[in-house]
Amino acid sequence: MSFIIFLGLGCGIITWGLKAEEEVAQLSAAVIGAIFLVWGLCLTPQKFLLATEILTIIAVFRICVRCCECD
Numbered sequence: 001m002s003f004i005i006f007l008g009l010g011c012g013i014i015t016w017g018l019k020a021e022e023e024v025a026q027l028s029a030a031v032i033g034a035i036f037l038v039w040g041l042c043l044t045p046q047k048f049l050l051a052t053e054i055l056t057i058i059a060v061f062r063i064c065v066r067c068c069e070c071d
Contacts (some may be wrong), residue, residue: 006040007052009033035061063068 017029018058037056044052 003040003045003052005037006024006043007056010036010040010056011059030060034048 013029013035013036014033017026017033020026020029037059041049041052041056
């Protein structure tokens with residue numbers, strides 16, 4: 001069940017990045033959060049993998065869309 005720890009850390013870091021004011025903090029939180037999410041995905045059992053991947057894509061996609069709207 002260690003995959004839950006990594007997924008939780010990844011989502012928590014991404015959430016913190018969304019609330020950060022500086023762009024550097026947002027981007028670094030997105031990268032670090034994505035690393036933790038990928039690490040958690042590698043440890044996820046096969047039966048939970050699809051649901052976990054969907055949640056991961058939604059979490060990371062929100063930050064990418066916010067960065068694209070800054071133009």
